[in-house]
Amino acid sequence: MGLVELLIIQLVFAVVMFFLPKNLKILNATHVVFNAINLAIIISFVLQVANGAVFRTDNNVLLLDSLGAVFLSLVGITGFLANTYATSYLKWEYEAGHINIGKIKNYFALSYVFIFTMSLSCVCNNMALLWASVEATTLASVFLVALSRDKKSTESGYKYIVLCSIGLAFALYATLLLYSSSYGSFSISSDAMYFDKLIANASNLNPDALKLAFVFALIGYGTKAGLAPTHTWLPDAHAQGPAPTSAMLSGILLKCAMLALIKFYAIVGQGVGFKFVENVMIVSGSITLFISAFFLIRQHDVKRMFAYHSIAHMGVIAFALGVGSPLGVFAAIFHCMAHSFTKALAFCSTGNIARIYGTKDMHKMGGMIYIAPLTAVLFGISICSLVGVPGFAIFVSEFWTFKAAAETNQYLAIAIFLITLTIIFIADFSHFFMSSFGKVVGNVIYKGEMKLVENLPLIGLATLIIAFGVYQFEWFMIIVDNATKIVTGA
Numbered sequence: 001m002g003l004v005e006l007l008i009i010q011l012v013f014a015v016v017m018f019f020l021p022k023n024l025k026i027l028n029a030t031h032v033v034f035n036a037i038n039l040a041i042i043i044s045f046v047l048q049v050a051n052g053a054v055f056r057t058d059n060n061v062l063l064l065d066s067l068g069a070v071f072l073s074l075v076g077i078t079g080f081l082a083n084t085y086a087t088s089y090l091k092w093e094y095e096a097g098h099i100n101i102g103k104i105k106n107y108f109a110l111s112y113v114f115i116f117t118m119s120l121s122c123v124c125n126n127m128a129l130l131w132a133s134v135e136a137t138t139l140a141s142v143f144l145v146a147l148s149r150d151k152k153s154t155e156s157g158y159k160y161i162v163l164c165s166i167g168l169a170f171a172l173y174a175t176l177l178l179y180s181s182s183y184g185s186f187s188i189s190s191d192a193m194y195f196d197k198l199i200a201n202a203s204n205l206n207p208d209a210l211k212l213a214f215v216f217a218l219i220g221y222g223t224k225a226g227l228a229p230t231h232t233w234l235p236d237a238h239a240q241g242p243a244p245t246s247a248m249l250s251g252i253l254l255k256c257a258m259l260a261l262i263k264f265y266a267i268v269g270q271g272v273g274f275k276f277v278e279n280v281m282i283v284s285g286s287i288t289l290f291i292s293a294f295f296l297i298r299q300h301d302v303k304r305m306f307a308y309h310s311i312a313h314m315g316v317i318a319f320a321l322g323v324g325s326p327l328g329v330f331a332a333i334f335h336c337m338a339h340s341f342t343k344a345l346a347f348c349s350t351g352n353i354a355r356i357y358g359t360k361d362m363h364k365m366g367g368m369i370y371i372a373p374l375t376a377v378l379f380g381i382s383i384c385s386l387v388g389v390p391g392f393a394i395f396v397s398e399f400w401t402f403k404a405a406a407e408t409n410q411y412l413a414i415a416i417f418l419i420t421l422t423i424i425f426i427a428d429f430s431h432f433f434m435s436s437f438g439k440v441v442g443n444v445i446y447k448g449e450m451k452l453v454e455n456l457p458l459i460g461l462a463t464l465i466i467a468f469g470v471y472q473f474e475w476f477m478i479i480v481d482n483a484t485k486i487v488t489g490a
Contacts, residue, residue, distance in 0.1 A: 003055055003062045003123050006041055007116055013038070014112035022101040024094065028087040031108045035083045038115065042076030045069070050475040056125065060194055063125035066482035070333055071259045072122040073476075074340045077464070078251040079115055082344050085457040086111070086244035088450070089351045093242070107144060107242075114140040114248065121256040126193050127263070131168065131175050134224060134260055137253055138164045145241040145249070155236075163233040167223025174216035174264065181209030195263055199486070202271035210268045214277055217264040218284060224257035226314045228288040235295075238307035239360070243351030246303060250310040251344035255336045258317055262332075265321055266487040274324055274488075282322025282413060288315030289420040296427040301360045302353060305428075306346045309386050312424055313339045313394070319417060320401040325408055330484045331400035337476070338385070338393035338468060345461035346382035349375060352458075355446050364442030371440070372449040381462045383432045385469070387425040393468040 013034045020027055045055065049069040056063045064072065090104045117136040124130035142161045182192040182205045191197040198205070223230035238246045269277045292312035299305040313335070320332035350360065352375040357365050369376040385392035388399075398421070405413045449455075467473075484490070 001041065003045075003057060003064055006045070007120060007123075009041065010038060010112050010116040010119060014109050014116070017105065017109040017112060020105060022105060024091065024101060024104065027101075027105055027108060028091070031087055031111075032084055034112070035080045038112075039076045039080040042072055042119075046073045046076070046479070047475060050478050055123075060196075061126045061129060062123045063196060064123045065196075065486060066479045067259070067262070067333075067486045068122045069479050070337065070483050071255055072119060073479075074252050074255055074337060075115060075118050075122060078340045078344045078461075079118075079248060081457040081460050082244045082247040082251065082348065083111055085247070085348045085351065085454075086242070088454040089243055089348075092351075092355050110140065110143055111248075114144060116140075118252055118256050122259065125195050127175050127178060127195060127198070128193050130195075130260055130263070131171055134171070134221065134257055135165070135168050137256060138168070138224070141245070141249060141253060144245040145237050155240075160233045160237040163230070164224050167230055168220050170216045170223070171220025171260070174213045174220055177209050177213035177216065178264070178267070181206035181213065195267070198267045199270060199489070202267050202489075205267075205271045207272040210271045211276060214264050214268040214280065217261055218280060221257045221261040221264070222284065222318075225254050225261060226288075226311045227284055227318055228291040228311065228315070231288070231291070231311045234311060235304050235307040238310065238347070239301060239303040243303075243347050243354070246306070246347040246350070247344040250306070250347060251340040254310060254314055255340060258314065258336060262321070262487060266489075269487075270489045278322050278324040280322075281318050285315045285317070285319030285322050286413075286416050286420075288312070288318060289416070293420045293423040293427070296424055299427075300362050302350050302362055303347070303360050305362075306343065306350065309346070309424075309428075310339075310343060312420075313343070313386070315420075316398065316401070319413070320397070320404070323401060323405045323408065323410060323413055325404050326484055326488050326490055327400055327407065328404035329487050330480060331397045331404060333480050333483050333487075334400070335394065335397035337480075338397050338465070341461050341464045341468070342382055342385040342392075342394055345378060345458055345465065346386065348458050348461065349379040349382055352450055352455075353379065355450070356444060357442055358445035359442060361442075365440075366442070367437070367440040369437055371444060371447060374449050374455055375458075378455070378458045378462055380432060381465060383428050385465050387428050388421060391466065391469050393465045396469060 020030060046069045049066055054065050093099045117133055117140045121130060121133040124133055138161055145160055179192050182198060226234040238249060265277050289312060292308045292315060296308045299308060317332045317335050320328050354360060356372055385394045388395045
């Protein structure tokens with residue numbers, strides 16, 4: 001099986017889901033089976049890449065190397081667990097009368113279109129097609145955000161599509177600049193759009209055009225990734241969308257945009273020297289961290305709190321790229337994985353919380369540890385990982401970021417990073433204790449824990465967070481290390 005077949009299968013799943021009968025049991029069972037098949041195919045590709053394989057189409061338009069494999073694995077693993085949780089979450093929404101069977105069927109069908117666009121962005125070798133695929137993720141996911149079609153979700157969906165499309169117009173201009181800088185360096189003009197060719201010939205490209213292209217790429221793909229100051233669509237889209245949609249937006253979609261930016265980072269860095277791209281990224285990362293930390297202090301809506309965490313951790317990735325060195329780049333790529341699992345767990349846990357309290361306001365919660373202890377523990381695991389507690393996945397990449405900064409004597413960067421992470425730590429645990437302990441402040445709509453089968457996707461995500469926090473899986477570390485070498489040119 002090749003890359004084209006993988007993409008075709010995902011689209012076939014979407015079509016089949018769309019034509020299934022309006023029967024909730026059939027829809028849920030088929031959705032889980034299709035996601036399991038998608039996961040199995042993706043993992044088989046990723047493991048082969050870990051063993052040294054590289055997949056490409058004959059025309060070189062699609063390419064799966066180690067860099068793409070890291071992000072494709074997130075589409076498979078995080079997508080499977082978030083979509084499996086969606087079967088329970090949408091059943092609760094149906095039983096509460098918030099949605100009907102038709103909307104559930106459309107949601108499942110559109111989720112495969114969404115998975116297709118994200119998978120395509122991970123395997124694009126052509127930079128123009130990469131831009132088109134990232135733009136397509138917006139069109140595929142906006143209907144998942146505005147599922148309920150009420151005033152707030154429709155408004156957030158509209159804001160999401162408008163701001164991201166405007167931002168990606170800058171990314172399109174960056175792509176055109178990249179092509180113009182490289183057109184004269186290749187005997188075959190189409191080679192000027194292929195990532196592997198551009199990397200191999202980066203030193204021969206126009207340096208001024210490359211610098212300008214990177215700035216526009218940062219604005220464009222940075223908007224989609226949630227980097228400040230063009231992050232304003234993200235809190236609304238994440239807060240209003242269904243919990244599994246938010247899990248996929250934060251856990252996977254933002255990483256696809258970051259992958260596109262990393263490719264520009266690699267081309268421009270190898271073309272004009274990494275000092276330029278590192279300086280730009282460390283400024284962007286620092287601004288993003290400070291803005292998100294400030295807003296995190298003031299958040300009492302649990303989903304908006306996690307939305308600002310998405311912004312914060314995109315800032316961490318940008319900051320690690322700004323710190324530079326192979327270790328800094330390694331930390332940034334590893335952080336993409338750690339954040340994907342963590343934020344998927346965080347947003348899925350908000351689905352449980354909303355069912356228990358009927359609200360997202362943490363001022364109207366309290367006593368979660370007594371009402372639904374497993375949900376409280378899972379919620380706590382996501383918080384601990386997000387703030388970088390040792391033993392959880394995000395701590396590993398943040399530690400490596402500190403180490404990379406120390407090895408390159410960037411002590412100001414260390415101070416900035418430490419201050420922002422401390423603010424985030426204090427804000428998060430104050431919110432966590434507010435909702436999980438003490439006296440119940442608001443109403444309890446659903447008294448008791450979710451069924452074990454309903455919590456299994458969350459338990460799976462929590463297991464991955466802890467496993468990657470305490471153990472280094474050889475196959476994944478090989479892929480990340482090889483991806484780092486692609487980016488740095490080592």
